[in-house]
Amino acid sequence: MRPAAAEPTRPHVLLSVAMSVDGYIDDASPERLRLSDAADFDRVDQVRADSDAILVGAETLRRDNPRLLVDGAERRAARIAAGKPEFPLKVTVTASGDLAAGLRFWHHGGAKLVYTTEAGAARLGDALSGLAEIVSLGTELDFGRLLDDLGRRGVARLMVEGGTRVHTTFLAGDLADELHLAVAPLLVGDPAAPRFLDAASYPGAPHRRMRLAGIAQAGDVAVLRYLPKPQAVAERDIRFMQRAIELARLCPPSETAFSVGAVIVADGAEIATGYSRETDAKVHAEESALDKLGAHDPRLARATIYTTLEPCSRRGTATRLPCTDRILRAGIGRVVLAWREPATFVTNCVGVEKLRQHGVEVVELPELADEAMSMNRHLDLS
Numbered sequence: 001m002r003p004a005a006a007e008p009t010r011p012h013v014l015l016s017v018a019m020s021v022d023g024y025i026d027d028a029s030p031e032r033l034r035l036s037d038a039a040d041f042d043r044v045d046q047v048r049a050d051s052d053a054i055l056v057g058a059e060t061l062r063r064d065n066p067r068l069l070v071d072g073a074e075r076r077a078a079r080i081a082a083g084k085p086e087f088p089l090k091v092t093v094t095a096s097g098d099l100a101a102g103l104r105f106w107h108h109g110g111a112k113l114v115y116t117t118e119a120g121a122a123r124l125g126d127a128l129s130g131l132a133e134i135v136s137l138g139t140e141l142d143f144g145r146l147l148d149d150l151g152r153r154g155v156a157r158l159m160v161e162g163g164t165r166v167h168t169t170f171l172a173g174d175l176a177d178e179l180h181l182a183v184a185p186l187l188v189g190d191p192a193a194p195r196f197l198d199a200a201s202y203p204g205a206p207h208r209r210m211r212l213a214g215i216a217q218a219g220d221v222a223v224l225r226y227l228p229k230p231q232a233v234a235e236r237d238i239r240f241m242q243r244a245i246e247l248a249r250l251c252p253p254s255e256t257a258f259s260v261g262a263v264i265v266a267d268g269a270e271i272a273t274g275y276s277r278e279t280d281a282k283v284h285a286e287e288s289a290l291d292k293l294g295a296h297d298p299r300l301a302r303a304t305i306y307t308t309l310e311p312c313s314r315r316g317t318a319t320r321l322p323c324t325d326r327i328l329r330a331g332i333g334r335v336v337l338a339w340r341e342p343a344t345f346v347t348n349c350v351g352v353e354k355l356r357q358h359g360v361e362v363v364e365l366p367e368l369a370d371e372a373m374s375m376n377r378h379l380d381l382s
Ligand SMILES: [Zn+2]
Pocket: 284, 285, 286, 287, 311, 312, 322, 323, 324
């Protein structure tokens, strides 16, 4: 039998929404209600800059007529420096094909893509020729196929900015990996106004609990970061992460680098440990642990590496391989981490995304994030 063609790797799907305390994303007036303040818009701009593609539904385009750009010039410059297009790919979804060529969406930023149905494609005809690529998903909008297609195009990180129907479809289909819920301190109270989500049969509802992976404040807006898909947290993972946190406390102090601990475990036992600056001033925790094992140690293939911080995807020292690449080269298939790389020293760390793209299982333990970063509080972690 011929092996089946490799399944495309679907992108990491991040739903982003701002809502009022009573769950509305707008009021019912024609003018767009401002829920976020400047600090929160700036936060969203960074999330956009960190994404390969941004998706909004056609209803949102018709209703709000957004441009969907990365506004920060320095963020666009950082994308270009990282070898990416200046702007993320802009994606929209329409079943009906009811999209006017005059919408601002088409006339700003980089490449645009429209997912639609056969009927929608027929209705659109060549109305958007020269403005966007049109892709038919068949007789109906199949979001799984949409994600497969984006994966084939190399999109590793997709940000979804609404509206209601699009967010509902991703969550009802269990297709969302991450949710950023920004709660603005105001009430709308108008039953005609649109809500964040429609009623739907959500997987496991109402008993399945999402994992709360982080809480942040942007101006007067509370930003909650949830991981909607269930991830079983094994007691063993907690135990080895606590061991990695102990190691992080051993790091020689630094004003310019994080203190990180790492443990490599195979067959239920610790086979190597490392921490930042353990063997020289530049060595990273994961690197130090891996250096203690032979490159062809057969245990690596069934090992898990525990690290208090997301493995780096870029390094200041050009002669040294980023830890993400070291882990991939070692053939380790599972990574457990406690906190994601903040933008303090490296902007746009994509360690987790890159590991997942290469089929590595990545488990986050946000419940240990505070403890894991406690020895780094003297650094600017903004
Ligand atoms: Zn590293």
